[in-house]
Amino acid sequence: MLSKKTKYGIKALTFLARQEGNLPVRIATISENENISLKFLESILLTLRKNGFLGSKKGQGGGYYLLKKAEDIKMTEVMRILEGPIAMVPCVSLNFYEKCDDCPDESKCSVHNLMIKVRDNTLNVFRNTTLADLANQ
Amino acid sequence: MLSKKTKYGIKALTFLARQEGNLPVRIATISENENISLKFLESILLTLRKNGFLGSKKGQGGGYYLLKKAEDIKMTEVMRILEGPIAMVPCVSLNFYEKCDDCPDESKCSVHNLMIKVRDNTLNVFRNTTLADLANQ
DNA sequence: TTTTATCCTATCGATTTAATAGGGTATACA
């Protein structure tokens, strides 16, 4: 299940990507347009800023804006920052690997092998989708 | 994230599929071999029985056994019973659809469109993998 | 009738999630 954090984060990024001229947009504006709790959104945008996706300006005329071109923002990056692992089990995760307590031999584990296939397919989608793809539809 | 319930359920099914002759296997045997909490496994096997995957026999020589051939058990069915929706968001789920409160227009929602792609790919894996595939590796 | 093994419901502790509260800090502008 995708967390609301990730869902709202992607929606906010898309909203910013659809702006003309990449001018700063207030949290409140995004919150109202996308029906997202303002304070919750605030913390999400903060995370995205700290991870280099967004820039911010304070005071009148301030807000958030994209730091990179939408074409250069891959969904893999966004997912890993907001959602964490892309894999469904830690033992097949590329970036968040963890061994299972049970499972003495990963190569013979049916769950492991099945989830590798799922991970590869999901990864393929995220790797080949940029924020620009999402914004242009 | 895959729940332990699903993980253990798939492991148990695989264990049963690997048995010779499809004789009943005690919960305790599966529990010991796969390092799964006995009582937790008990409830999982019960679910699988109530959903037509397993049969059971009580008393000495009893246990659980597959009701269908492993080749005829698709991962889509198993996942939907144990894990629930395959989709990452309810608004793209085929079997557990729910509209989002926010989102006035699904067709324009970036999350919606992205998650349809993920769902289709994941579905493809589960549709084309049977319990027999998992058991034979 | 005793042993074996599944059946079933209820509960519990820990963790995570989504959201909120409340004040701090920097910027713009009059």
Place this chain on the structure above:
DNA sequence: TGTATACCCTATTAAATCGATAGGATAAAA
């Protein structure tokens, strides 16, 4: 220089979910 604006940051909380456990009921075999 003062005031309004808007982001910054930490802490807390209510609810839900998850993994596991407890404890007895029921059915079959020996």
